[in-house]
């Protein structure tokens with residue numbers, strides 16, 4: 250059947266004809282597979298809910314087969330491809346995606362292809378077997394799988410093994426380019442808005458909303474690249490990159506905490522504007538390297554409520570960004586309300602304020618600013634936020650943040666037991682390997698610097714099962730003349 254296909258797979262034609270359809274139909278397939286798995290687990294096969302779910306699934310698969318003449322479902326790292334089109338992951342289908350991916354992974358499978366249209370019974374047998382195997386927690390070679398299914402009278406599926414993780418370099422490269430564009434544009438627009446607030450000019454929230462939307466979309470699509478760019482931390486552009494970084498961290502964190510896309514837009518806007526009050530603080534105070542007077546501190550401590558005023562003045566045709574005002578007001582209050590401003594009446598920091606406080610605390614402490622020439626290592630900052638209750642961060646949110654960044658966050662310089670130096674590139678795709686991120690080796694064992702270096706996965710083991718490389722400690726990149734941001738552009 251597939252031999253009669255005229256469209257080159259993945260070629261230009263596929264982009265125009267099949268892509269939009271496949272995105273939608275592929276999602277439907279994911280949702281119906283997930284739905285079927287759920288009812289199969291709950292009810293006996295003859296139950297009406299099971300029959301209905303399997304019929305829906307057969308229809309969803311049938312629609313793809315009818316139009317495409319083929320149906321291939323492939324899992325790769327954290328992505329799902331249907332007929333080579335990558336499905337977009339968003340918060341609505343997050344549970345379905347992760348459940349299907351983890352079931353396939355636990356069974357030792359990476360893909361399945363329907364040779365002909367599978368019936369409801371074919372799906373029932375296939376999915377039941379998958380779930381039983383995943384529950385047993387034992388991978389099975391593909392040949393055994395095929396034999397087992399054939400034994401149950403199901404021959405309509407062809408199966409494939411899991412793929413190695415970094416298979417799609419092209420995709421990664423494109424994601425990286427897109428992230429760089431989003432980041433640069435966000436910094437530019439933020440600069441424009443902050444400067445016009447400083448000059449007392451009218452500003453458009455619309456523009457900044459679009460920036461936030463592109464950050465949210467990018468993070469839902471592929472978060473590693475954008476998180477990597479937060480390490481650039483340009484000293485001269487601190488005010489603007491800080492706002493953008495806090496927005497990126499907050500959105501990525503909010504996503505982990507299960508916020509909806511609309512909530513992420515609101516959160517992102519609030520995060521981007523959290524320090525907007527600083528544009529009403531004299532530049533002479535903001536740029537002081539040392540010797541801040543009491544008056545200077547009073548100016549700095551006023552930025553939360555100055556922010557509320559600045560946002561209030563931004564109203565116009567648009568709705569007032571109430572949530573952003575609350576975050577601007579509360580982000581330094583601390584969970585125990587010992588921060589500033591001191592509230593008159595008892596209150597609770599809102600969830601958005603607590604998220605932004607964590608993102609803000611992390612970015613500020615790892616950046617080098619006028620009054621902080623040596624930044625702390627990201628790992629040390631995280632540990633402090635977690636272990637010192639007086640810092641006033643919400644422990645659950647800090648935990649989520651550590652899960653997001655890994656124990657060694659992206660951009661940390663680490664020394665390995667091979668005496669190589671490396672920079673943390675991405676947290677491990679395996680949640681159980683928080684201390685074994687993917688790193689870029691930037692010097693050999695004798696201290697010769699390498700550029701751009703090469704990526705290695707610290708979870709990699711030798712044939713005897715020992716780890717090839719392990720982090721001994723973190724270190725200050727300046728000691729070695731390394732500029733971390735250089736390795737992320």
Ligand SMILES: [Fe+2]
Nearest residue numbers: 523524580581
């Ligand atoms: Fe602030």
Ligand SMILES: [Fe+2]
Nearest residue numbers: 523524609613
């Ligand atoms: Fe801040």
